[in-house]
Amino acid sequence: MSSTQAPQTGTGGAAVPAPPRRRPRSVASGRLTPTSGLGLGVGVLWLSLIVLLPITAIVVTSFQNGPSSFWDSVSDAEALATLRLTVGAALLVTLLNAILGTLIAWVLVRDQFPGKRIIEVIIDIPFALPTIVAGLVLISLYGPQSPFGIDLVGTRKGVFLALLFVTLPFVVRSVQPVLIDMDRDVEEAAASLGAGGFTTFRRIILPTIAPAILAGAALSFARALGEFGSVILISANLIGKTEVSSAYMLKLIESDDTVGAAGVATLLLVVAIVILVLLDSLQRVAARRD
Amino acid sequence: MTETLVKAPEAAESPNVPRAVKRRRRGSPVVRWTLRIIAVGYVLGLVALPVVTVTQRTFGNGLQAVLDSLQNPDLISAAKLGLFVAVTSVVINTVFGVGIAVLLVRYRFPGRRLLNAVIDLPVSISPIVVGVALILVYGQNGWFGGWLESNGIQIIFATPAIVMATVIVALPLVVREVIPTLEEAGTEQDQAAQSLGANSVQRFFRITLPTIKWALAYGVVLSLARSLGEFGAVRVVSGSVPGVSQTPTLFVNDQYQEFGPVAEQSAFTAAFALMLIAVLFIVVIALLRPKEKTQ
Numbered sequence: 001m002s003s004t005q006a007p008q009t010g011t012g013g014a015a016v017p018a019p020p021r022r023r024p025r026s027v028a029s030g031r032l033t034p035t036s037g038l039g040l041g042v043g044v045l046w047l048s049l050i051v052l053l054p055i056t057a058i059v060v061t062s063f064q065n066g067p068s069s070f071w072d073s074v075s076d077a078e079a080l081a082t083l084r085l086t087v088g089a090a091l092l093v094t095l096l097n098a099i100l101g102t103l104i105a106w107v108l109v110r111d112q113f114p115g116k117r118i119i120e121v122i123i124d125i126p127f128a129l130p131t132i133v134a135g136l137v138l139i140s141l142y143g144p145q146s147p148f149g150i151d152l153v154g155t156r157k158g159v160f161l162a163l164l165f166v167t168l169p170f171v172v173r174s175v176q177p178v179l180i181d182m183d184r185d186v187e188e189a190a191a192s193l194g195a196g197g198f199t200t201f202r203r204i205i206l207p208t209i210a211p212a213i214l215a216g217a218a219l220s221f222a223r224a225l226g227e228f229g230s231v232i233l234i235s236a237n238l239i240g241k242t243e244v245s246s247a248y249m250l251k252l253i254e255s256d257d258t259v260g261a262a263g264v265a266t267l268l269l270v271v272a273i274v275i276l277v278l279l280d281s282l283q284r285v286a287a288r289r290d
Numbered sequence: 291m292t293e294t295l296v297k298a299p300e301a302a303e304s305p306n307v308p309r310a311v312k313r314r315r316r317g318s319p320v321v322r323w324t325l326r327i328i329a330v331g332y333v334l335g336l337v338a339l340p341v342v343t344v345t346q347r348t349f350g351n352g353l354q355a356v357l358d359s360l361q362n363p364d365l366i367s368a369a370k371l372g373l374f375v376a377v378t379s380v381v382i383n384t385v386f387g388v389g390i391a392v393l394l395v396r397y398r399f400p401g402r403r404l405l406n407a408v409i410d411l412p413v414s415i416s417p418i419v420v421g422v423a424l425i426l427v428y429g430q431n432g433w434f435g436g437w438l439e440s441n442g443i444q445i446i447f448a449t450p451a452i453v454m455a456t457v458i459v460a461l462p463l464v465v466r467e468v469i470p471t472l473e474e475a476g477t478e479q480d481q482a483a484q485s486l487g488a489n490s491v492q493r494f495f496r497i498t499l500p501t502i503k504w505a506l507a508y509g510v511v512l513s514l515a516r517s518l519g520e521f522g523a524v525r526v527v528s529g530s531v532p533g534v535s536q537t538p539t540l541f542v543n544d545q546y547q548e549f550g551p552v553a554e555q556s557a558f559t560a561a562f563a564l565m566l567i568a569v570l571f572i573v574v575i576a577l578l579r580p581k582e583k584t585q
Contacts, residue, residue, distance in 0.1 A: 054458075164336060197321065247418075
């Protein structure tokens with residue numbers, strides 16, 4: 001799980017990330033004193049009660065009736081349809097965010113135009129807005145009463161749009177500080193040696209910002225995979241079409257199928273961990289090349 | 291190539307930035323305008339336009355309708371519950387967050403890296419999973435369900451579960467803000483104070499707290515925004531009984547699902563209020579960030 005902390009350098013992850021700070025210089029030297037030992041004990045106990053134990057309960061419950069119960073719950077036709085939609089949409093949204101997020105970060109750092117500060121504030125709105133409000137916001141523009149006559153309720157496009165909305169800031173906010181800190185000399189040297197704009201971008205800028213793009217992409221993927229509030233209104237939960245895994249799990253738990261809900265939750269946990277570890281190792285490779 | 295190579299040293303000597311470099315800095319106007327239009331258009335279309343529309347829909351029936359929907363007793367009790375839950379979980383996460391941050395930065399112990407990783411876990415899992423997990427442990431048929439019931443403690447479908455769910459989803463925010471500041475500050479001051487005879491409480495309030503002041507404020511605002519806005523995890527564990535266990539976000543959802551013009555107006559009024567609060571938080575965060583950087 002070390003992967004999850006990497007993209008978090010200096011941020012709260014879910015909320016507005018501060019610019020990444022330098023790699024932590026460890027000042028930890030102290031051995032535990034009786035007081036700090038007690039504090040650690042209390043902290044670990046609390047974490048166990050609210051995070052570790054519940055997560056363990058999910059995995060244990062999904063295998064409660066043997067491995068076949070886990071298999072049954074994730075191979076159910078409805079479950080498979082939701083997983084396919086959720087994972088597919090999360091991947092697509094992440095890819096789009098990696099490209100557009102980088103572009104937006106670039107424009108915000110390198111371009112000057114009136115109203116730029118307003119754009120900066122608008123980008124943070126999806127972070128601060130409660131997800132259900134985000135859902136309502138989207139449905140009032142792209143719902144049955146849309147002023148443009150575009151009704152996306154109950155379509156996959158609607159689900160996709162909601163995911164794009166809530167994940168917009170991740171890549172922008174992780175790439176921006178790296179671009180600000182970037183030394184322009186190398187770019188200018190490349191330009192003076194005759195490199196065109198695209199070559200400079202591909203050979204000089206991209207390698208430098210690649211780790212930040214991947215970090216933002218990882219956060220955006222995790223968010224899209226688990227998103228519920230913003231999607232729920234616009235998706236209308238059509239079985240086999242627009243129902244996402246989160247909504248499916250809620251349905252199962254409300255009909256007291258705890259094993260089924262736990263099964264889907266376990267699979268989602270595994271997918272999240274695999275993708276995050278993958279992106280984390282890519283990020284390490286990219287950082288080393290830099 | 292050779293030409294530019296020969297020219298380069300000259301350019302470096304000239305006090306003014308050479309024209310070629312200037313042009314590179316600004317890029318070709320076509321590319322610049324294309325990128326600008328894509329970026330601004332995307333952000334405005336995806337976020338700003340819907341936000342404007344929701345504002346329009348809220349005030350579409352006139353100001354009186356909005357004021358009337360604010361009188362809804364369910365909305366008032368939802369607001370009270372939401373405030374209570376948010377403040378409680380922010381207090382818990384602040385105490386816990388500062389404590390864990392100090393431990394992680396200043397001490398070495400087995401399992402330190404694991405602890406560090408576990409704190410981030412909640413942000414990478416679905417809020418629904420968080421809710422389901424809580425039910426599996428604290429629900430009626432959960433691991434502790436029997437024991438809790440025989441002792442007359444109800445957690446799920448009551449305020450304690452709402453607070454727990456909120457605490458979990460906002461768990462890493464304070465810790466992640468405080469850790470980098472503590473790391474940069476180092477331990478010299480703390481050690482100096484210790485050698486002068488300050489005890490650990492004095493050292494915390496005189497040295498540590500002033501050091502992390504702004505980072506902590508930033509973390510608290512982030513947590514508050516997250517706590518007020520949590521929906522999915524709370525939706526699973528609360529039961530959403532109007533007037534009892536309905537938080538503001540649940541109120542928005544339930545009213546919208548109800549249809550009918552009055553319910554819809556209520557949904558939009560509450561959503562608009564939450565949106566105003568969110569924008570307020572963004573402004574506060576924007577004001578805090580430079581202070582955090584310069585400390």
